[in-house]
């Protein structure tokens with residue numbers, strides 16, 4: 001099983017649905033009551049309240065409607081709901097390859113996102129190539145209309161999340177990978193087996209990738225393994241940069257990092273997580289809490305078997321929209 005499939009945001013996103021719902025409800029109240037700065041520095045005017053969606057449960061099976069929908073809806077791009085409970089209309093698809101990038105695990109059909117997301121990925125990719133690191137290897141974005149997935153992610157539902165491999169094509173001979181290799185090649189682990197240190201694979205390319213993504217004003221959060229965050233915190237040059245606040249610890253994320261955009265301005269049905277504190281670098285007690293007293297990484301909580309998914313009612317209507 002690949003690392004991408006093991007991706008786990010549960011702790012951050014509220015593995016327990018009830019806890020997540022409470023958290024989300026609180027956030028929604030906050031959003032409805034006030035104006036919050038977005039990552040772009042824009043404000044959602046308080047006079048245009050966000051509309052709270054009605055959530056309905058979705059039972060998933062291998063023929064799940066969200067997984068088998070043939071393509072994006074014809075509507076203009078708009079995010080509906082939340083990262084871990086939502087969908088996307090008018091998605092754009094990142095091609096299987098392009099200037100500076102190659103998509104991986106193509107059979108999953110998860111190369112769709114809000115146009116802003118595919119734009120951000122393209123820009124990071126072009127820079128990766130230009131600076132001599134080879135091609136960016138791109139993992140999952142979202143399904144054609146977003147929504148819950150069979151296996152793997154809890155988030156990636158609203159077209160604002162992308163998994164980018166830490167390894168680039170330079171680590172695989174700096175060439176175009178065959179379609180078979182894109183399914184089967186193992187990604188490169190950046191964290192040592194005992195969780196106490198980084199592997200030699202984590203070098204300048206990986207630091208630069210994180211920095212480019214974090215500096216992007218459209219990016220709200222980046223999830224990395226706590227050991228990676230800790231290593232950055234231990235380097236003086238990263239301790240005082242504003243973008244370090246966006247780099248957040250999460251279980252897994254030792255083969256890839258996860259880029260999350262803020263809600264696009266004007267998407268009234270899109271619900272953000274709270275902003276990361278503007279002046280904190282995240283090198284704090286919360287980060288330390290991911291480690292045991294003797295410096296190892298704590299184990300992730302056991303995965304919940306066949307969890308129920310909830311999406312806004314509008315997402316079910318979106319599934320039926322004709323192309």
Ligand SMILES: [Zn+2]
Nearest residue numbers: 007162163258
């Ligand atoms: Zn992810």
